[in-house]
Amino acid sequence: MNVFGEIRNLVIAGLEKMQVSGDLPDGLNFDLVAVEPPKNSDHGDMATNAAMVLSSPSMKKPLDIANKLLIYLKKSPLVSGVDIAGPGFLNINLEPDVWGMVLRTILKDPKAYGRSNIGDARTVNVEYVSANPTGPLHIGHTRGAVFGDALASLLDFVGFDVTREYYINDGGAQVDVLARSVFLRYLEAHGQKVAFEDGTYPGDYLIEVGQALKAKFGDFFVGKEEQVWLADVRQFSIVAMMKLIETDLSALGIKMDIYFSEKSLYGTGRIEEAITNLRDKGLIYEGTLEAPKGKSDADWEPRKQTLFKSTKYGDDVDRPIQKSDGNWTYFAPDVAYHFDKVARGYNHLIDVFGADHSGYVKRMKAAVTALSSGQTSLDIKLIQLVRLFKNGEPFKMSKRAGTFVTLRELVEQVGADATRFVMLTRKNDASLDFDFDKVLEQTKENPIFYVQYAHARICSVMRKATDIGLAVDDNTLAGSDLNSLSDSSELSLAAKVAEFPRLVEIAARSNEPHRIAFYLYELASDFHSLWNKGNDQPKLRFLQEDDPATSRSKLALIRCTAVVISTGLGILGVTPAQEMR
Numbered sequence: 248m249n250v251f252g253e254i255r256n257l258v259i260a261g262l263e264k265m266q267v268s269g270d271l272p273d274g275l276n277f278d279l280v281a282v283e284p285p286k287n288s289d290h291g292d293m294a295t296n297a298a299m300v301l302s303s304p305s306m307k308k309p310l311d312i313a314n315k316l317l318i319y320l321k322k323s324p325l326v327s328g329v330d331i332a333g334p335g336f337l338n339i340n341l342e343p344d345v346w347g348m349v350l351r352t353i354l355k356d357p358k359a360y361g362r363s364n365i366g367d368a369r370t371v372n373v374e375y376v377s378a379n380p381t382g383p384l385h386i387g388h389t390r391g392a393v394f395g396d397a398l399a400s401l402l403d404f405v406g407f408d409v410t411r412e413y414y415i416n417d418g419g420a421q422v423d424v425l426a427r428s429v430f431l432r433y434l435e436a437h438g439q440k441v442a443f444e445d446g447t448y449p450g451d452y453l454i455e456v457g458q459a460l461k462a463k464f465g466d467f468f469v470g471k472e473e474q475v476w477l478a479d480v481r482q483f484s485i486v487a488m489m490k491l492i493e494t495d496l497s498a499l500g501i502k503m504d505i506y507f508s509e510k511s512l513y514g515t516g517r518i519e520e521a522i523t524n525l526r527d528k529g530l531i532y533e534g535t536l537e538a539p540k541g542k543s544d545a546d547w548e549p550r551k552q553t554l555f556k557s558t559k560y561g562d563d564v565d566r567p568i569q570k571s572d573g574n575w576t577y578f579a580p581d582v583a584y585h586f587d588k589v590a591r592g593y594n595h596l597i598d599v600f601g602a603d604h605s606g607y608v609k610r611m612k613a614a615v616t617a618l619s620s621g622q623t624s625l626d627i628k629l630i631q632l633v634r635l636f637k638n639g640e641p642f643k644m645s646k647r648a649g650t651f652v653t654l655r656e657l658v659e660q661v662g663a664d665a666t667r668f669v670m671l672t673r674k675n676d677a678s679l680d681f682d683f684d685k686v687l688e689q690t691k692e693n694p695i696f697y698v699q700y701a702h703a704r705i706c707s708v709m710r711k712a713t714d715i716g717l718a719v720d721d722n723t724l725a726g727s728d729l730n731s732l733s734d735s736s737e738l739s740l741a742a743k744v745a746e747f748p749r750l751v752e753i754a755a756r757s758n759e760p761h762r763i764a765f766y767l768y769e770l771a772s773d774f775h776s777l778w779n780k781g782n783d784q785p786k787l788r789f790l791q792e793d794d795p796a797t798s799r800s801k802l803a804l805i806r807c808t809a810v811v812i813s814t815g816l817g818i819l820g821v822t823p824a825q826e827m828r
Contacts, residue, residue, distance in 0.1 A: 248352035249363070249748035250345060251293065254325065255282040258295050261319030270315045271305050282339075284746060291330065291338035292742060298335035309335025346741035347729030353744070353807040354725035361747045361814055365755065366407030372588055373399040375599035376496070377414040380488040381425045383452055384495045384654040387601060390679065391630040392654070393670040395599040396501045397760035397819050398628070404818055405755040410593070411504045417485050418509035418580060424448065425488065426481035430468070432457025433480070437469055456487045495654045499663050500820050512583045518575060521586035521618065522553075522568060530556045530617055536564065555582070560613035581607075582614045589619045596625045597758060602676070605629055626758055629676050636682040661686045664821045668695040671764040671819055689827075691775075694768050698812060699824040701771035704778065705809040706825045708789050712802055717795055724803035731800045734787055736777040741804060743773045747811045751818075760819065767815045774808050 258280060265271040280301070285294040298312035305312065313335040320329045320339060328340040353360045375395020378388045396411070403409045416422075428448040431441040436458045443449040460468075460483055468476040489506070496503070512518050525531050534554045538547035553569035555578075567576045588596055596615060600607065608627045615625040635642040635652055642652065658666055665686050672694050673679045691697050712719045732741060746766070754762035781787040789801045813823040 248349050248745075249752075250325075250341075250349055250745045251282050251749035252752075254293055254339060254341075255280070255295075257320060257323050257325070258282060258297050258316070261316050262297060262301070264319055265312075265315055271301070271307070271312070275301060275304055277301075283749070284742070285338055288739065288742075290332060291328075292341045293339040294332075295337045295339065298337065302335065313337055343733070343738070344730055346732070346738060346745065349745045350729055350741060350803055350807045351725045353810055354721040354803060357721065357810045358814075360810060361751045362404060362406075363748065363752055364406040365752055366402060366405050368406060368408050369594040370408045370410070370592065371402055371595040371597060372410045372412055372591075372593045373402070373597045373599070374412045374414055375399075376492075376501075377416065377599075378492065379416045379419075379421050380485050380492065381421055381448060382450055382488065383491055385651040386633050386635060386654070386657060386681070387630070389499070389654045389657060389666065390633050390670045390675075391599050391601065392496060392499060392501055393667045393820070394628065394630055394675050394760065395597075396499070397667070397671055397763070398597065398599075398758055400818050400820060401751070401755050401760045401763065402758075405751060407595075407755075411502070413503045413506045414584060415485070415489065415506055415508045415510075418513055419577075422481055422485060423477065425484050426477055427473075429453055429456050429460060429484040429487075430476065430480050433460045433468065436461040437466060452491070456484060459483075459487065498655060498658045499667065507584065507587075509580055509584065512580045512587075517587065518579050518583040521583040522579065524586060525555060525568075525582075525614075525617055528617060528620075530559065531568065532556065534565070536567070555610075555614070555617075557610050557613035557617075560616045562609040562613045566610045566613075578610065581611065582618070585611065585615050585625070586618045589615065589623050593623060596623060598625065598627045599675075600627055600629055602629050602631045628758060631676055631678045633670075634678065634680050636680060637684065639684075642683065657681075664699075665695045667820050668698070668764060668816075671761045672768075674759065674761050691772075694764070695821070696827075697775070698767045698771045698816070700827055701774045702809055702812045702816075703824045703827045705774070705805045705812075708805060709802065709809075712790060712798065715790070717790075717798060717802070719799070719802055719806070721806070724799055724806055727799040727803050728796060729800055729803060731797060732804055734780075736773075736780050736787065737801075737804060740770075740773045740777055740808060743770050744804075744807050744811050747815070763815050763818055767812060770808065770811060770815075774805070 259277055262271060262275070262277060262280070266273055266275070280295065280297045282293050282295045285291055297316060298309040301312055302309040310331065313331045317329045317331065317337060320326050320337070325341055325345055326339060327342045330338045332338050373395055376384070376388055376392045378384055384392065399409045399411050424446060425448060428443070431443060431447065432453045435441050435454070460480065463483070464479075468480070522531060532554055533551055535549045535551050536554070550571045552567045552571055554565040555568050557566045558564060566578055568579050568582065569575055585596065598611065608629070611627060612625050615623055660683060669681060669686055670679065685693055686695070689696050709719050732738065750762060750766045754760060777787065781789065789798065789805055791797045791801070816823045
């Protein structure tokens with residue numbers, strides 16, 4: 248039961264009746280009409296902006312619309328009262344038994360609560376991580392990995408057909424550098440002294456790869472020229488690095504559906520096919536670009552290139568596809584890769600990029616729009632930096648990796664659950680401070696502890712109830728007198744539980760899984776407040792001595808709270824705690 252959705256339906260039905268009666272004109276768009284919790288809970292259970300957003304298009308005063316709409320809303324058996332606030336907002340109070348209806352809905356089918364079919368089985372490809380296969384995943388990759396995986400789970404939860412994909416950047420010069428670095432470790436494994444020049448990868452993680460290369464090829468490559476060993480060592484190194492990356496992702500509970508190789512685009516005609524698609528649409532031409540902003544004409548050497556008319560789709564400038572020497576630009580394989588996604592028939596594409604790729608957003612959106620003739624959407628989510636702190640100081644170094652903290656080190660220190668949750672406590676495009684000490688604190692300031700503690704507390708109460716002989720199965724709890732929940736803290740918790748389906752839909756429509764983490768923290772806060780209030784007021788305690796009926800009513804409320812916490816954590820890829828250690 249999405250009670251916010253049902254009340255919004257009542258609002259829309261009232262507006263449509265106003266159109267029939269002539270109080271509103273036909274042809275109005277109701278998409279911006281919202282029903283949401285009021286900022287101040289004293290103002291009611293819900294509020295709608297209907298009169299405000301329809302005032303201008305209907306050329307009517309907000310108060311006139313509100314006064315008419317109020318009449319229709321008051322007729323609903325779900326509504327106990329409606330008041331007009333300010334210039335025309337409507338505050339709605341619901342009948343007390345509405346919250347009981349929500350709780351019974353949850354108890355009858357806990358796994359279904361919050362789910363919807365807004366995705367309508369449409370296909371969506373979520374591409375995330377996609378790190379160069381040149382080393383272990385680091386802290387920056389971790390945030391993108393967690394965000395992308397949580398987003399994929401969220402979209403799956405609301406009915407999309409989701410594919411998780413990793414793009415292996417194995418077609419550029421960086422993999423040759425990797426091969427040369429591994430070759431140095433290979434020589435080292437043969438007892439030679441080696442020096443890592445600038446541009447090579449000196450991390451200890453390549454020692455085992457060099458040893459494995461020796462185990463497979465013996466001394467065959469020792470003393471040979473680069474052209475003899477480069478291709479074999481490059482392929483061997485990529486496979487080894489991808490195994491390392493897959494293991495790192497597994498430590499976070501992440502499993503990809505597809506690993507797509509950039510190298511597979513080269514020499515196979517796939518890049519040419521994508522460019523031909525654009526050329527046939529009149530979007531490829533030979534031209535010369537003007538000097539970039541901030542660069543004088545004297546410092547700019549204009550040259551003829553093959554360009555894509557990305558400005559036709561909102562980009563700032565047209566983008567080079569092929570250099571004057573005939574080689575492809577970095578943009579060309581990206582175009583081909585997205586053309587492959589379009590050809591696979593996805594309705595929606597989502598790319599999770601690091602913040603340093605912000606300059607690619609407009610050109611990639613332009614390319615996908617052109618390649619799909621506007622039939623496939625692309626959303627690009629940028630992931631801002633993570634700043635690590637330990638003992639109050641910035642924490643940067645990793646001896647094993649050479650220059651960064653690895654995903655594996657992070658998970659080993661704080662655990663996968665804490666890593667995932669904390670990475671989602673800020674919006675993706677805002678920088679995030681990850682403090683090792685705070686993540687391990689058992690305080691309200693540690694969001695993962697606070698949420699997990701709420702779930703563990705509920706589990707403890709349910710175990711105690713069972714120990715004293717109370718039946719606490721969902722069917723029994725659903726049959727309890729939920730109207731006996733009358734304290735403001737109990738009703739506030741029930742109302743917060745009722746927000747979950749609405750919150751999930753908003754998070755899914757905006758591709759913002761962090762909203763789930765925010766909500767869970769607020770829900771946990773409401774639960775802990777009720778728990779603390781029960782310490783002072785015995786009548787609010789969940790287990791009432793010699794009153795099993797009242798106990799079951801209160802247990803039904805917290806059982807539903809636990810269901811929502813567990814479901815929300817599941818979307819985020821976090822295992823709910825049964826007890827705290």
